[in-house]
Amino acid sequence: xxxLFGVDLPKNKRMEIALTYIYGxxxxxxxxxxxxxxxxxxxxxxxxxxxxxxxxxxxxxxxxVVEGELRKEVSMNIKRLMDLNVYRGIRHKKHLPVRGQRxxxxxxxxxxxxxxxxxxxx
Numbered sequence: 001x002x003x004l005f006g007v008d009l010p011k012n013k014r015m016e017i018a019l020t021y022i023y024g025x026x027x028x029x030x031x032x033x034x035x036x037x038x039x040x041x042x043x044x045x046x047x048x049x050x051x052x053x054x055x056x057x058x059x060x061x062x063x064x065v066v067e068g069e070l071r072k073e074v075s076m077n078i079k080r081l082m083d084l085n086v087y088r089g090i091r092h093k094k095h096l097p098v099r100g101q102r103x104x105x106x107x108x109x110x111x112x113x114x115x116x117x118x119x120x121x122x
Contacts, residue, residue: 002048004057005067009045016041019056024066033059 002009002018009018019030034041037055039048060066065073081089091098097110108114 002045002053004053004060007067011046013045014041015039015043015045015048018045022060022066024064024070025060029064033064 001011004019005022007022009021015034016027016030019025019033020027025033031041033056036059037052039052039056078089078092082093083089088098095110095112096103097107101107103111
């Protein structure tokens with residue numbers, strides 16, 4: 001089983017898809033990485049050699065920001081917005097949609113389940 005950046009790549013999947021299991025790598029980026037490493041897109045993860053894995057690791061490590069570093073960078077960007085008290089930061093603090101979506105209806109994913117008010121019985 002191939003392991004890159006703390007992520008176990010799934011067995012018996014095409015490399016093009018398997019690389020997308022790494023945070024920060026999508027389909028187009030995985031195609032680009034595989035082309036640089038001269039690895040066939042349709043090659044299954046089971047048939048990777050140690051040399052191929054080493055090539056992939058070197059390319060990703062030197063040219064892209066993925067996994068822990070990327071997560072840290074994104075969270076620091078959000079924290080910076082919150083510290084500056086800009087509109088987007090305030091929306092992040094309040095756990096509301098950040099990019100101008102409506103909130104009177106919808107937005108349940110971001111706001112969480114409805115909070116109902118219960119009346120006391122006399």
